[in-house]
Amino acid sequence: MRTKADHIHHALREDIVAGRREQGSVLDEVELAAAFGASRTPVREALRRLQSEGLLTVGSRRRMCVVDLSESHRHEVTLLRESLETTAATQACARWEPDDLDGLRVAVLRQRRVARDGDVTAFLGLDETFHRELAAVARMPTLSLLLDQLGAFVRLVRVAIPTDDAHMLALADEHDDLLDRLERRDAPALCAALGRHIRTTAPRRR
Amino acid sequence: MRTKADHIHHALREDIVAGRREQGSVLDEVELAAAFGASRTPVREALRRLQSEGLLTVGSRRRMCVVDLSESHRHEVTLLRESLETTAATQACARWEPDDLDGLRVAVLRQRRVARDGDVTAFLGLDETFHRELAAVARMPTLSLLLDQLGAFVRLVRVAIPTDDAHMLALADEHDDLLDRLERRDAPALCAALGRHIRTTAPRRR
DNA sequence: CCGGGAGCGTATGTATACATGTTGCTCTTT
DNA sequence: AAAGAGCAACATGTATACATACGCTCCCGG
Known part of the structure; x- marks a missing residue:
């Protein structure tokens, strides 16, 4: 219940x-x-x-x-996210099995669609889904838990940043690229791209 | 209150x-x-x-x-700890100021003393203090919070592993080594040593 | 003999009433 | 007039009583 x-x-x-x-x-x-x-x-x-x-x-x-996030807190969230997602990505590279990638592929396809429609809310939801799925593929339940907690802060930071159509399509492309590297089981390349991707979506440092 | x-x-x-x-x-x-x-x-x-x-x-x-920790959970805790503490160490290297290292030095000195006395409980408490201080030096409050939560699991894993006198002295030496690298602000060397140190205290994989 | 359903028991979910502690204001005193 | 002490009000902390849901057992029917 x-x-x-x-x-x-x-x-x-x-x-x-x-x-x-x-x-x-x-x-x-x-x-x-x-x-x-x-x-x-x-x-x-x-x-x-x-x-x-x-x-x-x-x-x-x-x-x-x-909670009232300061500038340094927002930066910290980005660093932690990079650290944890990189760990997840490394594991995911080593452990994925064929069915695991379907959820990720579907998320990217849907993202493209809603990006064309300009639906920012749906897009951000799918963005979260993509990263959550990536963690799930790593089969690390505690890490998934920590990332869910961090995810709340990520969303809290993001609502302050307007997301335009061009940005959405670029992010979908980056997800596609990440998926590609994951498929090739190239962990270093995946981690490098993932780090760039996360820093891209982070607030600009003033 | x-x-x-x-x-x-x-x-x-x-x-x-x-x-x-x-x-x-x-x-x-x-x-x-x-x-x-x-x-x-x-x-x-x-x-x-x-x-x-x-x-x-x-x-x-x-x-x-x-909670009933499985073998894979215990391994996961070690991986996460390595990921988060490495992030903390990198930041600590870049940001420490003279007073920050006093707490760490004191912890190591006390550790040596209780190790000679064979007081395992006190030793493990100081071990935790050392790692907590290290995170504090990084000035990342959210990361400190996550590490405190993980710390509970670390202790839960550790109670099952007997700690002998020789092991305690070896760990104190490793802490000394970590402190040394931190003082020289050599982040890569610190992270490498920290990773080894954490894997040392982790349960052997069977 | 096996399977299913109804009823009861127990531990948790919720509501409400009461206790406590903190805060800010006022009144008094110097 | 300023400062300190005491009081009053309000929101949270705690206790207890009641509701509910889940599981288990027992009984009945096939």
Whole structure:
């Protein structure tokens, strides 16, 4: 069964990473409980989960605030993502079996389609799917977990960056290239391209 | 203030990583509440936090079980640790300032002392301190958080491996060597030695 | 003898009421 | 007028009572 706590957790997480909750704003338990038609208990559970994921921080008076990412934090997220995804890619190169690559191929095909339609939301969703699948191919469950947590920050960083049509097509091309290197089991080349790719999608350093 | 939930969380975490709670065993909320002289509410909070840290898994009937690490999981933890600590070390090399290294030096000195006394528990505690300090020098808070979470697994893996006196002194020497390379800001050499060091303390692959 | 379904028991999910602690404001005193 | 102490209000921490869902057992039918 899907509990209320699960539902509230998921809804709030989406709100936060989509930028619908302002960074630094406080979340009031009773207010949220009223909004979701639930009691404080499941709301509290959802908040604590978000806290341990790093999306909420404790403010004064123990209140929960939406995390406010500094410039250095955003840079850190990019570095960590590069480190972890590179590890995943190396493993994926060594371990993939034929069926594993289907999900990746489908993601890229769909990406091309939505990029032509100019659907940015769908595109970013598929982008996440691609990287998640790549981690799944590595068959490292703990790493997948860590990347999912990091993924929330990645999305939080990205909502601030407008994505145009040309950029979307370029990213789809890069995914195609990554897939190609993965198929050839060329781990060094894959890691190098993956690093460039991740740095490309990162915020420009000012 | 230190809440009951904090206390229970901490106590249970120590129990688990020290091997005092058998892997796979179930944790009963009411039983724990009675044991800690609290109600189910703070116990539940502690359990959910441990769950999101990956130390507890949901079993049948939504019961919480101590995680049961497979051989491949243990190997994965080592790989991830190497990946993340290497990233931290590279940053630490570039960014350390004189005062930053004091904590590391002290940790190694103390390690030598307790190694002579044969105090394995104290030694492993200082070992953890050393690696935690190294991450702190890199000034990457999110990475430190991830490494703390991984640290729980590392300890959980290590309790199963007996550590003898000769091994302790060898590890202290390796830490000394790492510190040396860090001081010379030689990132590639530091990362290479760190990788070897981490693989040394990992369980032998059978 | 085997298979399926209904009913019960138990542990978790949720709601609500109460306790506690922190914060900011006010009142008093120097 | 400034500073400190105390108080009041509000949000979170905790306890407890109730709801629910899942699993297990037992019984009945084939």
